[in-house]
Amino acid sequence: MTAITTRIEPTTERLEPSLVWVIASKEIHDATRSKWFWLWTVAFAGLAAFMASVALPGSQVTGYGSFGRTAASLVALAQIIVPLMGLTLGAYSIAGQRETGALRFLLSHPVSRSEAFCGTYLGLAISLAATVFGGFGIAGIITVAQGGGANAASFVRIAVLSWLLSISMLGFGMLVSTFTRRSSAALGTAVFLWLGFVFIGDLGVMGTSVATQVPTWGLLVSAVLNPVEAFRLASLSAFSGSLDVLGPAGSFAVDTFGDSLGLLLFVNVVVWAIVPALVAWARFAHGGDV
Amino acid sequence: MIAIKDITKRYGDVAVVKSFSLDVAAGESIALWGPNGAGKTTVVRCILGLVSFEGTITVGGLDAQAFGKSVRGAMGYVPQELSFYDEMTVYELLDYAASLRRIPLDRVDEICEVVDLTGHVNKRVRELSGGLKQRLGIASALLPDPPILLLDEPTSNLDAQARDAALKLLQGLRDDGRTLIVTSHHVEEIAMLVDRVVAMDRGEITVVCDPSDLAEKLGLRAWLHLILSNGSAQHALQVLTDRGFTAKLNSRGVLVEVSAQGKGEAVAALQHAGVEIKDLEIWR
Numbered sequence: 001m002t003a004i005t006t007r008i009e010p011t012t013e014r015l016e017p018s019l020v021w022v023i024a025s026k027e028i029h030d031a032t033r034s035k036w037f038w039l040w041t042v043a044f045a046g047l048a049a050f051m052a053s054v055a056l057p058g059s060q061v062t063g064y065g066s067f068g069r070t071a072a073s074l075v076a077l078a079q080i081i082v083p084l085m086g087l088t089l090g091a092y093s094i095a096g097q098r099e100t101g102a103l104r105f106l107l108s109h110p111v112s113r114s115e116a117f118c119g120t121y122l123g124l125a126i127s128l129a130a131t132v133f134g135g136f137g138i139a140g141i142i143t144v145a146q147g148g149g150a151n152a153a154s155f156v157r158i159a160v161l162s163w164l165l166s167i168s169m170l171g172f173g174m175l176v177s178t179f180t181r182r183s184s185a186a187l188g189t190a191v192f193l194w195l196g197f198v199f200i201g202d203l204g205v206m207g208t209s210v211a212t213q214v215p216t217w218g219l220l221v222s223a224v225l226n227p228v229e230a231f232r233l234a235s236l237s238a239f240s241g242s243l244d245v246l247g248p249a250g251s252f253a254v255d256t257f258g259d260s261l262g263l264l265l266f267v268n269v270v271v272w273a274i275v276p277a278l279v280a281w282a283r284f285a286h287g288g289d290v
Numbered sequence: 291m292i293a294i295k296d297i298t299k300r301y302g303d304v305a306v307v308k309s310f311s312l313d314v315a316a317g318e319s320i321a322l323w324g325p326n327g328a329g330k331t332t333v334v335r336c337i338l339g340l341v342s343f344e345g346t347i348t349v350g351g352l353d354a355q356a357f358g359k360s361v362r363g364a365m366g367y368v369p370q371e372l373s374f375y376d377e378m379t380v381y382e383l384l385d386y387a388a389s390l391r392r393i394p395l396d397r398v399d400e401i402c403e404v405v406d407l408t409g410h411v412n413k414r415v416r417e418l419s420g421g422l423k424q425r426l427g428i429a430s431a432l433l434p435d436p437p438i439l440l441l442d443e444p445t446s447n448l449d450a451q452a453r454d455a456a457l458k459l460l461q462g463l464r465d466d467g468r469t470l471i472v473t474s475h476h477v478e479e480i481a482m483l484v485d486r487v488v489a490m491d492r493g494e495i496t497v498v499c500d501p502s503d504l505a506e507k508l509g510l511r512a513w514l515h516l517i518l519s520n521g522s523a524q525h526a527l528q529v530l531t532d533r534g535f536t537a538k539l540n541s542r543g544v545l546v547e548v549s550a551q552g553k554g555e556a557v558a559a560l561q562h563a564g565v566e567i568k569d570l571e572i573w574r
Contacts, residue, residue: 008350010360022389033377102374108338109390110363289301289341 011110019111020119027123040085041131047077048139053146070143071151071158071239074136078162078235079228084194086128086166090173091190093120094284096183104290113285121174121277128166133159157238161266164273165231169197171276172227178283197228220253224265227272234265291316291438291469292337297345299332299493307332307343308493316437319470321480323504324490330473331370332493334440337471338367349438363391365438366431371447372423376416380407380426383415387430397433405429405459421452428459438469445479457482477505511549513573514556518543519566529563530556545573 031037051073094117097103106116136159143155173190180186223229257264292314299307307329314320322330335341337349339358347354349361375383384398402408405425410418418426424444431439444460445453457479464470464483474480480487481501489497489508497507504510518526526544530537535556537546546556553572560567 008352008360008364010352010357011363013357013359018392019390022386026386030377097374100374101369101371104335104340105367105369105372105374106390107340108362108365108367108369109387110359111390112359287342290335 013112015112015114015118019115020122023106023111023116023119024123024126027120028126031123031127036088037127037131040081041134044077044081044085044131044135045138047081048074048135049142051077052139052142070139071155071235074139074162075158075232075235075239078132078158078165079232080198082132082162082166083169083197083228084191085131086169087173087176087190087194088187089124089128090170090280091176091180091186092183093124093174094177095180095186096177098181098290099183107290114281117174117281117284121170121281124170125167128170129163132163132166136162151239154239157266158235161231161235161238161269164269165227168227168231168269168273168276169194171273171278171280175276175280175283178280178288197226217252217256224268227269230265230268230272234262234269237262237265291318291350292471293346293348294333294337295346295348297333297336297343297347299329299336299341299343306493307336310345310490310493310495312488312495314469314471316469317467318486319464319472319484321484321487321501322471322473322490323475323477323480323487324496325475327492328490329493330490331442333490334367334442334471334473337440338362338365363434364436365440366434366436368424368427368431368439368441368444370443371420372415372418372427374415377414379412379414380418381411383426384411384430384433388433391434393433401429401432404432419452420447420449421455424448424452424456425459428456432463436468439463439471441470441472443473443475445474445476453479477501477510480504506549509549511547512553514546514548514553515540515571515573516543516546516556516560516567517569517571519568522565525563526560526565529559529565533559535559543568 052070054073094103097106097120103116107113136155140152140155140159144152172193173186176189176193177186180189223233253261292312294310294312294314297307297310298305306327310329310333312320322328322333324330332341336343337347337354339354339362350364352361354361375386378386380402381398384401385395388395388398399408402411405428407422407425407429410422413422415423415426424447428444431441441460445456448456460470460472460483470484472480472483481504484501487497487499487501487504488495489499489504497504499507516526523539523544527537527539530544530546533555535546535548537544539545548556557567557570
């Protein structure tokens with residue numbers, strides 16, 4: 001018997017995109033086999049189709065007006081369902097792999113934690129894109145078929161904003177996932193966060209503003225600090241060009257930022273899409289035992 | 291090949307591995323032996339960089355924490371149980387593991403033949419028996435043809451037949467000249483497989499010895515179940531207690547407590563007294 005080689009040559013310790021893609025591909029493949037993923041996809045596409053088909057027939061309007069009704073319905077749908085989708089997928093991702101031992105198996109290979117995180121994130125972000133754009137695609141086809149396709153660019157913008165919201169929530173979910181060892185605890189926390197973002201955040205802002213007479217600019221700031229509200233503002237701005245629904249805060253925003261308001265609101269959503277994922281990555285890459 | 295220097299691993303205030311040091315030469319096979327909670331699996335996880343720790347580990351001259359990817363590239367890891375990726379087929383899992391190591395796919399077919407998995411490549415992981423899952427774990431670890439193999443309780447979930455097959459496979463890998471680190475709490479399989487045993491208890495090394503000396507050094511004892519011809523049990527009990535053994539009657543014969551190296555003495559004592567032993571079993 002002769003001992004096999006004793007010296008190991010160092011290879012790169014840097015993040016390798018090809019490895020990230022291997023892990024992302026596996027996540028996408030897993031998503032296509034996951035009943036939860038298909039449940040979300042079918043539910044979102046079905047509800048989007050339903051919204052699109054009922055938004056027009058009773059209205060007796062076509063063109064921009066019909067598009068506005070459909071878009072408003074889809075924004076309302078997206079701000080409820082898309083955060084829940086992203087949060088639960090993200091929360092289960094790392095905690096679920098940790099619980100089953102799959103994460104340990106993956107990291108026993110020449111794969112860094114950053115590659116494991118980025119691969120998982122990328123795979124889930126692409127899977128969410130399929131769900132969100134699939135849902136909006138179906139709604140778009142129905143809208144056009146019913147004569148409401150006057151503002152396709154705004155429609156696409158809202159679809160993109162919805163996807164950005166989904167990956168923002170994915171980042172928050174993965175951040176939760178890095179703190180918990182059990183997937184059930186991660187999912188519970190994710191649902192609690194969802195309630196906070198979607199319901200408590202909105203009602204809380206309204207209630208606080210009434211009770212404490214928050215200044216107009218304060219209302220706007222509190223709205224952009226909630227990623228779901230940030231999505232709603234950017235979407236409203238994208239299809240109507242105004243923020244009248246926000247009352248004085250909307251008028252204040254339009255008066256203050258003028259034509260650049262739409263871009264600023266979009267950038268705000270982009271920031272929300274990036275920051276939670278960056279924090280989750282930093283937490284996962286630099287700490288915690290597997 | 292592997293130098294572990296003064297590593298300590300804590301979970302909160304509790305140290306599960308305490309000032310652990312060990313040098314493993316290239317081609318050497320080592321067993322980390324101990325009861326559950328002794329810290330042997332944690333040591334393996336430290337080598338793989340799966341957990342943070344105090345102290346240093348170098349593998350093939352590289353610091354395992356600073357060059358984690360390079361070090362893991364030279365190692366194959368067989369987990370205790372493949373209880374994940376249940377929906378993947380055997381081939382898909384090996385394909386994935388090969389992609390993570392940039393190994394050509396021909397190697398997957400090759401390794402399936404080596405571990406006798408060729409007939410199972412289209413089965414889902416959840417459909418595999420414990421023995422087949424173990425072989426799949428070994429196949430995945432062997433894909434890069436690594437000089438070092440880390441095996442965490444490789445036979446713990448296997449029946450006797452599957453255990454024998456797995457041990458034969460592991461003996462072959464040892465004979466190839468690979469460096470093996472095996473965690474186990476089975477004294478018999480350690481004796482078959484490794485050159486040196488590191489016994490651990492509560493995170494510390496208690497004994498380092500040759501596998502054949504382990505039971506004696508640790509004072510391990512066993513019960514010998516002697517199945518005797520009809521009517522001789524009472525006489526056998528008398529003979530054994532007269533010779534200082536702790537013994538008791540059993541429905542099919544006599545149970546006698548023996549030291550690891552003293553099994554033959556009890557048998558010889560009975561034969562000398564003319565007691566016919568029809569069969570015997572060792573209970574631990």
